[in-house]
Amino acid sequence: MTVKKTLAVETEKYELEDPAVEAALGKPKPRSVYARLARVKEMTPSQRRKAEKDRARTKETYDLPKWLIEAVEQIARKYGVPKSNVAAHLLAAGLRDLLEGKINLGWVRKISRSPRYEGLLESPEEIDKSEIERFCRGK
Numbered sequence: 261m262t263v264k265k266t267l268a269v270e271t272e273k274y275e276l277e278d279p280a281v282e283a284a285l286g287k288p289k290p291r292s293v294y295a296r297l298a299r300v301k302e303m304t305p306s307q308r309r310k311a312e313k314d315r316a317r318t319k320e321t322y323d324l325p326k327w328l329i330e331a332v333e334q335i336a337r338k339y340g341v342p343k344s345n346v347a348a349h350l351l352a353a354g355l356r357d358l359l360e361g362k363i364n365l366g367w368v369r370k371i372s373r374s375p376r377y378e379g380l381l382e383s384p385e386e387i388d389k390s391e392i393e394r395f396c397r398g399k
Contacts, residue, residue, distance in 0.1 A: 325383060331392045338396040 280294065300308065332350070336343040357363045368382045 325386065327386050327389070328384070330389075331387065334392055334396045 303311065332343050332346050336346045339346070354363065358365065365381060368384075369379045370382060372378060372380045
């Protein structure tokens with residue numbers, strides 16, 4: 261006859277100051293170097309390659325009007341390419357026009373009420389959806 265005994269042990273939590281000791285004894289803090297090392301150890305080689313490729317990408321986030329986002333989506337569907345490719349080409353074309361003097365942003369600049377910026381540009385004039393749809397249909 262066997263008797264199982266359960267031993268209730270109350271553990272005290274100590275505030276550890278050394279991250280290496282903390283990592284060795286338990287789960288490291290999510291943003292620490294040791295937490296990243298632990299995550300990398302658990303990854304398969306293909307997951308490591310994908311993570312490295314993602315880190316090498318250049319990403320940026322912009323606040324854009326809804327109509328502009330929808331226009332980029334429609335053009336991307338028309339050509340069967342990613343939305344980021346369409347956005348990159350349109351931005352590059354606009355930048356070329358700006359540098360060549362075809363576009364002047366000075367006339368849409370207004371004074372900012374925020375101390376963070378000297379000025380702001382007025383929102384771009386919305387392009388009619390029918391024009392975008394006509395372009396995407398090829399007419």
